[in-house]
């Protein structure tokens with residue numbers, strides 16, 4: 001018996017969620033009195049995972065996995081889970097993770113719970129707390145099957161150092177490249193993506209037009225944040241669709257979400273509920289977003305944002 005964790009990477013480097021799922025898997029393994037094994041796919045150096053408790057790393061290097069394909073990733077995770085006799089498989093709950101988890105569950109005839117926010121409150125019965133109803137509520141779910149697949153919600157458990165003397169083994173998979181070729185056409189270089197960002201600066205129709213996004217990009221740069229927007233903004237072509245956040249856009253689980261000139265419609269809030277601290281800047285004190293905000297500034301974005309940039313720059317320089 002072991003706990004297998006899939007440590008996802010991008011261009012050879014581990015995502016922050018990878019370190020979080022390894023930390024999580026280590027804790028679950030402790031609860032079960034077993035060891036944690038991390039699986040890496042095309043990561044250049046796996047040793048970083050020892051810092052977060054991975055006693056063993058199984059490394060798969062294969063060009064067939066250069067582009068994400070849910071069935072193939074699930075197949076190799078299943079293959080390693082069987083080889084390692086893993087009864088618990090842990091992945092993240094990113095969009096890729098949400099595709100992969102149920103396929104692994106079918107392969108292993110396992111119960112599957114995604115958007116999990118904590119380690120099991122009990123291992124017998126195996127009980128997990130998860131977010132539900134667009135992150136507005138929690139539910140406690142019991143998995144009764146022998147094998148279990150857990151999808152951990154980003155930023156819910158956190159990254160915890162737990163240094164061990166791990167070792168890495170290579171694994172030769174039997175999986176080959178799929179007949180259907182998928183290509184990634186959206187590539188962001190040198191910028192933080194919404195999915196990976198700790199801080200997201202988002203703006204809405206209150207900004208009046210695309211020509212006013214300079215200050216939003218400047219604020220993002222000062223904070224090392226990703227930029228995002230509301231749906232009408234991308235529908236109007238002011239910003240690319242890849243930045244659209246919400247029920248029909250991308251979900252954001254950042255530590256800090258700054259919403260500027262966004263009303264806070266329910267469809268927008270559905271995408272940002274999982275963010276920890278929400279700051280709202282809006283001229284209308286009755287804007288619904290203030291009800292969801294941790295901090296609110298009633299004011300004109302064209303006055304508030306430049307002042308914020310000035311103060312942040314001065315703070316960083318001091």
Ligand SMILES: Cc1cc2nc3c(=O)[nH]c(=O)nc-3n(C[C@H](O)[C@H](O)[C@H](O)COP(=O)(O)OP(=O)(O)OC[C@H]3O[C@@H](n4cnc5c(N)ncnc54)[C@H](O)[C@@H]3O)c2cc1C
Pocket residue numbers: 203204205206207229230231232233244245246247248249260261262263264265266267268271281282283284287299300301302
């Ligand atoms: C099926 C469906 C799915 C949808 N999915 C999504 C989704 O995924 N994401 C999403 O965002 N929307 C979604 N929508 C649209 C959603 O209902 C809202 O229409 C949208 O979120 C509003 O965008 P907004 O807040 O930018 O614009 P508005 O509603 O026009 O609000 C602009 C806000 O800016 C404020 N403002 C104006 N001037 C300033 C200023 N100078 N400084 C500061 N504040 C100012 C105003 O007070 C106002 O609150 C969906 C709608 C439907 C029907």
